[in-house]
Amino acid sequence: MSKIVLRGRKVVGGVAEGEAFVTRDTISGWGGIDSNTGTIIERRHEKAGQSFKDKILVFPGAKGSSGYSHFFHLARVAGASPKAMLFNKMTAKAALGAVVTRAPAMTDFDRDPLSLIEDGDWVKVDADQGVVEITKKAGSKPATPAE
Amino acid sequence: MKLTDAEKAMLDGAQGKAKQKAMDLLVRYGEALGAERLVDVTNVASTFNAGSPAMKPYAEKGMDAVFSKFNLDSDEVVETPQVEVYTCQLIHGIDTQNAHVTGVAEEGVNRQKTAERFFGGRGVAMFNTCTPYQVGNVPVKGEHCAWMESSAVVYCNSVLGARTNTEGRESTGAASITGKIPYWGYHVPENRLGTHLVDVEVDVDSMMDWGLLGYYVGEIVEEDIPVLAGIRNVPSMIKLKHFGAASASSGGVEMYHIPGVTPEADTVEDAFGSRKPRERFKYGKAERKIAYDNLNSSAKDTAVDFVMLGCPHNTVEQVWTIARLLDGRKLSPNTQLWVFTPRALRDAAELAGYGDMIRKAGGHLMSDTCPAIGRIVPEGTKVVATDSAKQAHYLPAMLKTQTWFGTVEDCVNAALTGQWRGGLS
Structure with missing residues (x-):
């Protein structure tokens, strides 16, 4: 099993590990997720019908309504939020959503997490140290670094 | 993040528990953004709703519980103070005078009415609309604001020339009682320049035309800043509110320029400052049809x-x-x-x-x-x-x-x- 290490900037501190939930589509809070289950509900989203609950959510960034943070906040209250968040594009929505989710979160990576992490990989996030450690799931081919 | 002495005192609790919690949230939020400091805001548009079903268990403990949890992200229930700066309530889930039409249950209506009296009594103007700029909240050019509601944010930045990011319920709650928000994004002048040049090659006249243009442009620029060249007729407020809402739905447009119309650009060159457009695309008959078909x-x-x-x-x-x-x-x-x-x-x-x-x-x-x-x-x-x-x-x-x-x-x-x-x- 190969291990990959990514470095990035802390958005919200803390340490968490779990299975990766990876999407290349941005996520909308209001109108985009079901806060009670952590399920993506947006009609044409590639992960429509799947839940990020207790997973390490790897995504490009936030989009849509200013209700974004409130719906992630409600997901935390319902126990349906992700264990950690890794995203590429910083916006006010993405930052506030991560803050009120109160799970470790990181951005500004040295390599693109979307090209290195796949669904089901085991991901350890140490946001305080700015380090993400990825253990590829058994059977997956080694990821090619995106250089 | 660098805080002023007054901000540090607030964070240490010198102005009471609620402001301490608000400042704690603003610092966590500012650090998440990578902001270096806070900026004073004088105008907040937020939501203090308690009518939705998710609010019920908190509203039963009182409005302080709703405010603490959802407007400050505080686990501890703190007493809601008066707002520090001009603050208004945006659109929410219930028309309390037409619940018989919409079929909303009476308990939701009552919770919302209780919230309106409670937060109204703390200084929140109950405008209950996504267009506060229509009913007495018209920020001036350069004014730092903390607004929610994507269609209002894009109007505030683009048409009025005031400055706000697309804030959320928690950050606007904290801003309402502290008069502070992270200095980041659209508060910073150089982040307000255009990124994409749009050559508009068809007449854009009716409200539907403006909606189609907004929907097409938003999908392409996503969260960047389009500059519309070739607009021949000065659009009314009705058309601009429609254009902005469309572009903020298909994309996440928070700012645009129409040279000669919007206040931060008299010419296309003004709109881009010293930079070149990162991308350029046209909007003609075919593009108009694409937007219509998508919608x-x-x-x-x-x-x-x-x-x-x-x-x-x-x-x-x-x-x-x-x-x-x-x-x-x-x-x-x-x-x-x-x-x-x-x-x-x-x-x-x-x-x-x-x-x-x-x-x-x-x-x-x-x-x-x-x-x-x-x-x-x-x-x-x-x-x-x-x-x-x-x-x-x-x-x-x-x-x-x-x-x-x-x-x-x-x-x-x-x-x-x-x-x-x-x-x-």
């Missing part, structure tokens, strides 16, 4: 159950236009019509008799909410018609309805005949 992609059945007009909330002039189109006629027995305007403008429309004209035809004049925010359509609705690109974008996803998009005339015709006969001319 109508969820609809097949021409029998229309429900017509929704007023997203963003209608001006009085728009209500008058609708009332005139309905005057002396009756809606199809199979179709319902809801017309939305801000609460304060509804009074003006009622004074002038427009509410009577709409009701006489069988429609309803409403305020405070909309179908997407309140997740409310008449029972059994399968097919919707609307003149709003934003509702046409969201309703199929949120309420699983087929949704037609067209002109206000197309929509009123559908309400009168029960049939969609709109099209692109």
Whole structure:
């Protein structure tokens, strides 16, 4: 099993590990997720019908309504939020959503997490140290670094 | 993040528990953004709603519990202080005067009314609209604000030249009682310059034209800053509120420039500062058709159950236009019509008799909410018609309805005949 290490900037501190939930589509809070289950509900989203609950959510960034943070906040209250968040594009929505989710979160990576992490990989996030450690799931081919 | 002595004192609790919690959230948020400091804001647009079902367990403990949890992200219940700066309530889920029409349960209505009195008493102006700039909250150019509501944010930045990011419930709650927000994004002058040049090659005139342009441009630029070149007619507020809402729905546009019209650019060169456009694309007949087809992609059945007009909330002039189109006629027995305007403008429309004209035809004049925010359509609705690109974008996803998009005339015709006969001319 190969291990990959990514470095990035802390958005919200803390340490968490779990299975990766990876999407290349941005996520909308209001109108985009079901806060009670952590399920993506947006009609044409590639992960429509799947839940990020207790997973390490790897995504490009936030989009849509200013209700974004409130719906992630409600997901935390319902126990349906992700264990950690890794995203590429910083916006006010993405930052506030991560803050009120109160799970470790990181951005500004040295390599693109979307090209290195796949669904089901085991991901350890140490946001305080700015380090993400990825253990590829058994059977997956080694990821090619995106250089 | 660097804090001033006064901000540090607030964080240490010198001004009470609520402001301490607010400052704690603002520091966590500012650090998440990578902001170096906070900036003073003088204008906040937020939501203090307690009517939605998710608020119920907190509202039962009192409004301080709602405010602490959802407007400050505080686990500890703190006493809600007076607002520090001008703050207004945006659109929310319940029209408390039309709950019999929308079918909202009375307990939700009562919670919302309690919240309005409670937060009103702490200084929040109860505008209950997505268009606060229509009813007495018009920030001036350069004013630092903390606003929610994507269609209001893009209007605030682009048309008014005031400065705000798309904030959330927690950050605007904290801003309302501290007068602070992270200095980041659209607060910083160089982040307000254009990124994409759009060569507009067709006449953009009617409200529908502006919605189509916004929907097309938003999808391409996503969260960047388009500059519209080639606009020949100065658009009215109605058209700009529609354009901004459309672009903030298909993309996440928070700022745009129309040289010669919007206040931060007299020329295309002004709009880009010393930079070159990162991308350039045209908007012509074919692009207009693409936007129209995308907006109508969820609809097949021409029998229309429900017509929704007023997203963003209608001006009085728009209500008058609708009332005139309905005057002396009756809606199809199979179709319902809801017309939305801000609460304060509804009074003006009622004074002038427009509410009577709409009701006489069988429609309803409403305020405070909309179908997407309140997740409310008449029972059994399968097919919707609307003149709003934003509702046409969201309703199929949120309420699983087929949704037609067209002109206000197309929509009123559908309400009168029960049939969609709109099209692109």
